[in-house]
Ligand SMILES: Nc1ncnc2c1ncn2[C@@H]1O[C@H](COP(=O)(O)OP(=O)(O)O)[C@@H](O)[C@H]1O
Ligand code: SF4
């Protein structure tokens with residue numbers, strides 16, 4: 072396993088885009104973890120005397136309409152973005168993993184029912200569903216996570232199902248079964264390790280999508296609670312003052328674009344390394 | 354007799370990670386005007402490479418370090434792209450191995466046949482009627498109606514007839530057939546062979562016929578070239594080569610399964626051992642690692658030994674015909 | 677093909693039915709009092725009681741769903757209590773704007789994406805191919821609402837090349853298109869990336885096929901071979917990608933409509949959510965999902981029809 076990781080890492084390091092992506096991600100993760108230490112100002116402190124300040128030595132990215140330091144807020148926003156992304160992707164992935172295996176192993180009717188279920192979930196346009204649910208649920212990160220989970224676990228389910236089906240009848244597994252291997256042994260020793268490759272590729276590709284959804288929902292005012300720093304909320308402020316103070320918008324979009332680029336390029340590189348076959352199909 | 358197609362000491366190398374792969378080495382083949390020459394050899398011996406070289410359609414990693422290919426006296430390796438495009442389909446054309454995949458699936462048969470007449474003057478209707486006439490000639494029922502059909506709507510045999518009609522459409526001087534019957538069953542194979550013979554008579558073209566079916570070669574061709582691992586090891590009139598083979602490889606081919614001269618086989622009979630590594634071929638005779646007659650001298654390149662008239666074999670120990 | 681079409685239509689109908697029914701169930705159970713959802717917060721107690729009675733809201737949930745569909749099928753989507761008119765009026769006056777936006781995005785992504793993909797495949801391995809590959813990924817990664825915001829800032833606010841708000845003068849097609857250009861581009865950009873990648877990949881696959889070798893062996897001009905023989909096969913998967921992509925484009929349309937202050941389904945839902953105008957939210961969801969599923973279905977059928985290999989098999 073360590074040899075595997077070693078070679079994978081080695082191969083990733085040979086790809087300039089992957090290196091670029093990993094550098095961005097490392098930067099984001101470190102700045103999110105150390106946000107409190109790095110932040111030059113209290114992200115929530117309003118300084119009405121310094122509203123709409125231009126970028127300067129004191130306010131590296133200027134201030135917003137309430138005189139809060141944009142840079143400090145973006146650092147905190149990164150924390151929220153990563154928290155939502157990791158939580159939502161883990162939950163969606165886990166549900167998808169279980170349902171996908173059920174579909175793959177279960178009787179035919181169950182497989183068909185789950186496939187139909189996945190198809191039905193795919194019919195909801197994410198942001199529109201988010202708006203509809205936002206009308207019914209309290210505003211907060213919990214709602215964001217629920218929306219992401221609902222709209223994304225089906226995709227994991229599909230991938231896991233396909234992998235499971237193709238493995239279920241593979242010769243080595245049939246042989247094990249014939250020799251009386253337990254169901255659990257087959258799942259944990261054979262299916263799971265083989266499913267995890269495509270599963271992690273999908274998860275990596277999904278992180279930037281989730282980050283975008285969180286930012287988008289916060290932009291629409293249905294994400295983070297009011298006052299909470301979030302990239303989307305900063306972008307909303309920037310949009311409101313686009314004519315007078317464009318740098319709120321400019322600096323608000325920067326970390327979001329960097330994060331999505333970083334994660335997408337890393338996902339691409341991972342996919343190329345782990346499963347070159349997939350490249351053709353997308 | 355003048356030559357329709359002449360290949361002289363042709364070598365083709367593929368650039369690979371392991372180094373230069375010598376797919377063809379010093380191959381010479383002559384196809385006289387109106388003659389039919391067969392090429393036989395097991396899979397991987399360089400048959401497709403040869404065809405791609407003739408049409409100058411080699412993949413990007415291929416180089417031609419030596420040799421000349423002349424089509425009616427003109428060196429195709431030196432022809433420019435424009436001239437090459439003129440020759441293709443017009444002066445030299447080809448029927449490919451797999452009729453299932455060699456026609457475009459999303460274009461109608463009529464469209465594909467019209468497209469290859471793009472240099473011709475004349476209306477669309479004129480071109481279509483010419484296509485239909487050729488489809489009818491190769492034995493396709495309802496040829497006019499078939500113009501609107503897509504390849505997948507036809508059976509394998511019918512598709513191969515379409516492919517032959519396309520190849521014959523411009524009345525080329527040389528027609529190459531790359532294992533045109535491998536994908537078909539025995540009855541269809543006979544019909545296709547008959548059809549090629551008739552067309553050859555009508556158009557008066559020369560045919561280079563590639564196959565691993567010895568029986569078909571014997572049936573159709575005047576001369577045959579036996580290839581092994583990128584090298585032509587024996588050549589001569591069909592009867593001489595098959596009845597009195599001179600090269601141990603040819604002997605093995607025929608000995609292994611005498612029935613194959615009659616029966617339809619999908620692969621050449623397997624002889625012990627495997628093809629040599631073409632990135633590092635053995636010094637001397639290419640067949641040495643698998644040859645049971647090999648001696649010390651075989652570590653030096655064997656000469657082409659004339660056996661009887663135009664029959665030769667590249668083997669130190671080939672015996673001259675007594676006949 | 678007929679059988680296939682039929683199966684696909686039935687499946688699409690079933691999906692719309694279940695997706696909407698599930699949403700309706702959540703809508704009337706989650707906030708507590710369903711009359712709030714259906715009548716709005718301003719309704720009086722008597723109106724509520726009367727409505728509860730009339731709509732059979734005390735019935736079990738499946739009966740209510742049946743009633744809901746009965747109303748929908750008879751053309752009654754409820755009342756838009758903010759504008760005091762039927763929900764259907766609000767939704768169907770917004771829909772054309774969103775449809776125009778989505779088709780504008782498809783126009784951008786298909787034209788630019790196919791061009792970029794075919795060009796990359798044609799020049800495989802060159803630095804232009806590599807740049808276009810990186811660009812495609814960057815397009816895919818860039819969040820569409822940030823693209824919308826930045827293009828609004830650069831092209832409308834700073835350069836003043838394009839208008840900042842609205843959908844243009846009714847009846848004036850040039851003005852409509854002028855207002856459509858930038859927002860639809862913002863939505864389409866990501867799909868330029870997707871289409872370019874899939875076209876490049878399927879083009880390279882097609883270029884390796886035997887029928888391409890045949891075309892070249894018959895001396896067809898290189899341009900014909902690449903942009904006709906290969907591309908024709910290579911664009912088929914792009915049709916499918918765009919059909920399924922309409923779901924994502926509808927999501928992006930919400931942002932584009934808000935950022936460029938355009939009328940449309942997205943801004944209608946957005947306004948209705950803040951006003952707790954549930955019947956409109958429900959109606960707009962229904963139409964959005966119906967539109968998406970229909971488009972995906974059509975793309976699938978077009979794909980099957982364009983690809984003659986499917987025609988007789990299915
Ligand atoms: N594009 C290529 N790159 C590298 N090697 C190739 C390529 N095409 C063919 N070869 C190799 O060249 C040899 C001859 O191949 P080919 O001409 O296809 O033989 P045949 O048609 O007789 O089966 C084989 O060893 C094959 O692996
Ligand atoms: S030259 Fe020697 S090794 Fe080669 S075929 Fe003849 S006998 Fe065999």
Ligand SMILES: [Mg+2]
Pocket residue numbers: 400401
């Ligand atoms: Mg071959």
